[in-house]
Amino acid sequence: MFGLTALELARIQFGFTISFHIIFPAITIGLASYLAVLEGLWLWKKDTVYRDLYHFWSKIFAVNFAMGVVSGLVMAYQFGTNWSYFSSFAGSITGPLLAYEVLTAFFLEAGFLGVMLFGWNRVGPGLHFFSTIMVALGTLISATWILASNSWMQTPRGYEIINGVVIPVDWFKVIFNPSFPYRLAHMTVAAFLATALFVGASGAWHLLRGNDTPRVRTMLSMAMWMLLIVAPIQIFIGDIHGLNTLKYQPAKIAAMEGHWENTPGEGVPLILFGMPDMEAETTRYAVEIPHLGSLILTHEWNGQFPGLKEFAREDRPNSLVVFWSFRIMVGLGVLMLVLGVWSLWLRWRGGLFRSKLFLRFAMWMGPAGLIAILAGWFTTEIGRQPWIVYGVMRTKDAVSNHSALVLSTTLIVFIVMYAIVFGTGISYMLKLVAKGPHPGEDEAPPHDLDQSQRPARPLSAAPDDIDPSPY
Known part of the structure; x- marks a missing residue:
């Protein structure tokens, strides 16, 4: 096939x-x-x-x-x-x-x-x-x-x-x-976020169609409070989860960042966008922010972490897939935070249930939590490759003879x-x-x-x- x-x-x-x-x-x-x-x-x-x-x-x-x-x-x-x-x-x-x-x-x-x-x-x-x-x-x-x-x-x-x-x-x-507490917290909070977005999108959909009842308003209001509270918590959990992954699965982090090699004495930039090329061992068309990669992953201005070139070719995850699945997850997480903050501002102004632009945004964000969960799982599982049990058993040795x-x-x-x-x-x-x-x-x-x-x-x-x- x-x-x-x-x-x-x-x-x-x-x-x-x-x-x-x-x-x-x-x-x-x-x-x-x-x-x-x-x-x-x-x-x-x-x-x-x-x-x-x-x-x-x-x-x-x-x-x-x-x-x-x-x-x-x-x-x-x-x-x-x-x-x-x-x-x-x-x-x-x-x-x-x-x-x-x-x-x-x-x-x-x-x-x-x-x-x-x-x-x-x-x-x-x-x-x-x-x-x-x-x-x-x-x-x-x-x-x-x-x-x-x-x-x-x-x-x-x-x-x-x-x-x-x-x-x-x-x-x-x-x-x-070592990774269990972080991954359990990350997944559980992701489930709460996905549900809040689903419930909120339902409320927004009904309000846009004129079904303005106390039940629909309560549904949307509770969802937006949940989103506002939980989205920042998820960002914090994601940060400490990333530090844990850097310690125990550095190749996955290198693939997620599209990072190939260190420059001694210099901080690692954050690559916002780019196209990792596994054969050429480079990330093409990279749009970078200097030192931000070091700040996020090591919390130091010139902090260093391994690049993919430090790992044998057969031990490297597919950086192109992991790089973009990670950015989809993070990008949607930022939009969730924006939606939560926007809802707070509208609530203060008394327009939470009347702003059509906000309601349309909330409605279209309905599946965002589930998409982010899928992107996160792709990042986690593809980033673990070529291992099915990390460092112990390779995936090619685990498959049945079909x-x-x-x-x-x-x-x-x-x-x-x-x-x-x-x-x-x-x-x-x-x-x-x-x-x-x-x-x-x-x-x-x-x-x-x-x-x-x-x-x-x-x-x-x-x-x-x-x-x-x-x-």
């Missing part, structure tokens, strides 16, 4: 499936916490606006949760089908970590999800609120185990290699490896099936968003539903009066 090798096709296939998957857990993490806040405000203030927003976003959460589970199962199977040598080599660490995620986070979510989605009129308010909090906690615990596993692959610790197989010798070091034809065929099948299944699911979710929150949603008493009508699946929490077809 297009002259690609089996290894390249296996990487593309995993990248495709994980890119689809990651957007659903990200929104699930953010929406679960948002629902807990909404229900807490409803119990505290008894304002029906928060209750109606809870019911509105719980339907979208149900659809998103269902798609996340399905996409996650497909991705998990690829460890055995496409990356069997990796599973044999490191399965004694990655396997238990993923099992802990199921035994703790997934069981916690599944145990309380039914009460959260269907128990509003069936259990007391205290138990229902507790269930919502447990689901939100479950999403965070899930992220913790997944990030622990992936972070171990980035900065492996607490293991020995015996007879060609990784053996864990210190689980504390395995889990709390032919390029087999991988091409399965990749095409994945693309077609994902377009149909998840295209329909995403279209349905967007139609739920377009319907908007209404007063008195889900107020039917429990005796109005007989046993045969009781929902049995998370997706049943979404209404069935919306055509899910994208056409």
